[in-house]
Amino acid sequence: MxxxxxxxxxxxxxxxxxxxxxxxxxxxxxxxxxxxxxxxxxxxxxxxxxxxxxKHSCPIKPEGESYTHLLGKLFLYQWLNKQGIDAILEQYLPSISQRPDVFVRLNDIPVAVEFQSSVIPLIDLEKRTNNYLQHGIMPLWIIHQRQITVKNQIIALSDFIGYFIQTFHSTQGYILTLDPERRLFFTYTNIIPISTNRAYTIQKQHRFANSFKDLIGNNIFPQYFYHPWIQSIESWLKNCIISPDARKNAFLQFLYVNRIHPLELPPEIGVPVPEMYYIKTPPLEWQAYLWVAFLWDKPVNSKFHLSSIRAYIYHKMKNYIVWRQLATLIGNENMRPFVHYLQFLTKTGHLKKEGDTFIVRKSGKLIDKPNICREPLRNDFFRRYKGVLIRSFLLTDE
Structure with a gap:
C-alpha cells in the first residue's frame, strides 16, 4: 500500500x-x-x-499486494484524477472495515474502485461486495487482463470471471479489465452465453480512454454474431447427445422422462435473448424447461401468470436451473432473461401478453422427422425472426 x-x-x-x-x-x-x-x-x-x-497478513485484505496490484491501483488513481474526479487512494472506511483501492463519487454515487489482479475465493469477493452494497456504496470491479481467455470471440466464463459481469454506467453487462504494465483498458461487452462456461463477446482495447463513459458506452448488438451463435448452440446440443456422460445428464434425463428426443425440440428453443449471462445453465436447456412446462401441447387460450413462471423456476426447477453469481446482482434481476424469452415468444405468435398474464396463442409442437426437417426448419425460423431477435438487444428495458 x-x-x-x-x-x-x-x-x-x-x-x-x-x-x-x-x-x-x-x-x-x-x-x-x-x-x-x-x-x-x-x-x-x-x-x-x-x-x-x-509484516503479517492484514485482516482487511488478507490476500496481500503484488507489484502488479500496486501498479494497477496507482494507475487508476492517477487516471481518475486526470479527469478532474476527486479520487482518494486507499481510503479506509471504518464503518464497514474495508479499504477500497480507490474511492470516488460519480454522479453523487459513492463508488469503490477495486482492482483484482489475482484469483481469490469467490466467497471473499462476495463478502466484500455485499458489504459495500449494504452501505450504499457501488463497487466497480476491474480485473487484470491476464485473467481473461478469449479465442475466436468466445470468452471463457469461469465462476471467477463471470462474477465480474456488471452494469454500472451501462444498460448491458460488461467485464472491465486493465493491463497496468501496458496502461491499457479492455472491455468485454455483448456477452451472449452458449454454454455454462463459454460466451460470445466483443473485446475492445482502450488506449486513450478519457472517462468511464468512453470505456463502457452502450454497444450495439453485433449482427455478425447471429449465425455463429446459432450454429454454436446446435453444436452444443449435438455434443450433449453424444457425450460419454449423456446418461447422467440431468437435462437429457428430463427430456427422456417427457418422451422427447433432443433433436425434436423446435427452433424457438435455443434463441439469443438479452441478459442471459444471469443464468449459468446453458440457454437451450433453460429455454427447453420453460417451453415444455408452459407451451408444449398446451390448449390455445390457456393462461399462466408471471408468478407461475417464478414459482416454477425457483422451486420446481431449483435443481436444474443454476444462477451465475454476479458482483452487482440486485433483487429479482435474474428473472429478466426469462421475461425476455417470453416476450420473444409473443413476437413469434406463440403467446399473447396481457399485463403479467400470458395467453397461449399457438401450442408448442415437437419437430416431426427431425433427421430430415430440423435443419430447414431452423434455417427458415432464424431467417424470419432475425430482425426481432437483434432488435430485442436494443430494447432491454421494454
Missing part, C-alpha cells in the same frame, strides 16, 4: 515523493496500517514502486 500512519497518527503518502524524500522518511518509522493498526514496513524500490508492506 502507498499510505500509512506514523506514530503521531498522521497519514503519510508515498505518492509523488522523490526517492530522496522516501529515503529520509524511512528514518521516521515505525509506520502503521490505517485499517488494521498493525505495524508495516517501508520498502524502498529502486526499479519497482516504493510501498508499505504488512
Amino acid at each position: 502507498f499510505i500509512a500512519k506514523n506514530h503521531s497518527g498522521e497519514l503519510i503518502s508515498l505518492i509523488s515523493k522523490s526517492s530522496e524524500s522516501i529515503n529520509m522518511l524511512k528514518k521516521e518509522g515505525p509506520f502503521y496500517c490505517p485499517a488494521c493498526q498493525e505495524e508495516v514496513i517501508l520498502k524502498i524500490g529502486m526499479k519497482k514502486l516504493s510501498h508499505f508492506a504488512h
Whole structure:
C-alpha cells in the first residue's frame, strides 16, 4: 500500500515523493496500517514502486499486494484524477472495515474502485461486495487482463470471471479489465452465453480512454454474431447427445422422462435473448424447461401468470436451473432473461401478453422427422425472426 500512519497518527503518502524524500522518511518509522493498526514496513524500490508492506497478513485484505496490484491501483488513481474526479487512494472506511483501492463519487454515487489482479475465493469477493452494497456504496470491479481467455470471440466464463459481469454506467453487462504494465483498458461487452462456461463477446482495447463513459458506452448488438451463435448452440446440443456422460445428464434425463428426443425440440428453443449471462445453465436447456412446462401441447387460450413462471423456476426447477453469481446482482434481476424469452415468444405468435398474464396463442409442437426437417426448419425460423431477435438487444428495458 502507498499510505500509512506514523506514530503521531498522521497519514503519510508515498505518492509523488522523490526517492530522496522516501529515503529520509524511512528514518521516521515505525509506520502503521490505517485499517488494521498493525505495524508495516517501508520498502524502498529502486526499479519497482516504493510501498508499505504488512509484516503479517492484514485482516482487511488478507490476500496481500503484488507489484502488479500496486501498479494497477496507482494507475487508476492517477487516471481518475486526470479527469478532474476527486479520487482518494486507499481510503479506509471504518464503518464497514474495508479499504477500497480507490474511492470516488460519480454522479453523487459513492463508488469503490477495486482492482483484482489475482484469483481469490469467490466467497471473499462476495463478502466484500455485499458489504459495500449494504452501505450504499457501488463497487466497480476491474480485473487484470491476464485473467481473461478469449479465442475466436468466445470468452471463457469461469465462476471467477463471470462474477465480474456488471452494469454500472451501462444498460448491458460488461467485464472491465486493465493491463497496468501496458496502461491499457479492455472491455468485454455483448456477452451472449452458449454454454455454462463459454460466451460470445466483443473485446475492445482502450488506449486513450478519457472517462468511464468512453470505456463502457452502450454497444450495439453485433449482427455478425447471429449465425455463429446459432450454429454454436446446435453444436452444443449435438455434443450433449453424444457425450460419454449423456446418461447422467440431468437435462437429457428430463427430456427422456417427457418422451422427447433432443433433436425434436423446435427452433424457438435455443434463441439469443438479452441478459442471459444471469443464468449459468446453458440457454437451450433453460429455454427447453420453460417451453415444455408452459407451451408444449398446451390448449390455445390457456393462461399462466408471471408468478407461475417464478414459482416454477425457483422451486420446481431449483435443481436444474443454476444462477451465475454476479458482483452487482440486485433483487429479482435474474428473472429478466426469462421475461425476455417470453416476450420473444409473443413476437413469434406463440403467446399473447396481457399485463403479467400470458395467453397461449399457438401450442408448442415437437419437430416431426427431425433427421430430415430440423435443419430447414431452423434455417427458415432464424431467417424470419432475425430482425426481432437483434432488435430485442436494443430494447432491454421494454
